[in-house]
Amino acid sequence: MKYVALLEELKDAINGSASFDDATQMICERLYTLDEYDWVGFYMAAGNRMLHLENYVGDATDHTEIPYGKGICGQVAVSNESLVIDDVNAEDNYIACSITVKSEIVVPLFVRGHNIGQIDIDSHKLAAFNDEDNQFLIAINEALSNAFETYLVERYVGLNG
Numbered sequence: 001m002k003y004v005a006l007l008e009e010l011k012d013a014i015n016g017s018a019s020f021d022d023a024t025q026m027i028c029e030r031l032y033t034l035d036e037y038d039w040v041g042f043y044m045a046a047g048n049r050m051l052h053l054e055n056y057v058g059d060a061t062d063h064t065e066i067p068y069g070k071g072i073c074g075q076v077a078v079s080n081e082s083l084v085i086d087d088v089n090a091e092d093n094y095i096a097c098s099i100t101v102k103s104e105i106v107v108p109l110f111v112r113g114h115n116i117g118q119i120d121i122d123s124h125k126l127a128a129f130n131d132e133d134n135q136f137l138i139a140i141n142e143a144l145s146n147a148f149e150t151y152l153v154e155r156y157v158g159l160n161g
């Protein structure tokens with residue numbers, strides 16, 4: 001497991017963060033330093049079955065609002081399951097943020113069983129992500145959810161079901 005030490009570092013940093021906003025910014029900055037993690041961001045429930053881009057690190061994107069069901073992110077908002085996409089150009093339901101992106105992983109963020117958002121990572125390399133990345137990102141989202149449970153319930157649960 002190549003992410004064991006980093007996961008412990010991130011859990012400590014999450015638990016030491018003053019807010020969800022600070023924690024997600026820190027996570028974006030730290031993950032962006034990893035090889036092949038070329039864009040890192042959090043899309044969160046925004047009401048009316050829309051996702052809204054909150055903190056991110058990487059190139060600016062026009063896609064700050066994504067409807068549920070649309071693109072990789074929108075599919076994860078509906079399915080409650082991670083998506084690991086080896087080749088984004090082979091996808092029919094995909095929203096291109098940049099022509100340099102070749103693969104992507106999106107992992108849902110749950111609080112008390114509600115899917116309230118997601119972490120989204122893009123890579124310039126084909127098939128950059130595997131189940132190890134998925135488990136790593138699931139664990140990060142669980143740590144966030146545990147650390148900021150009360151805030152996340154009040155802020156997001158009920159916005160999109």
Ligand code: SME
Binds near residue numbers: 093
């Ligand atoms: N590719 C995503 C859109 C978000 S960008 O990657 C930043 C999608 O298809 O949902």
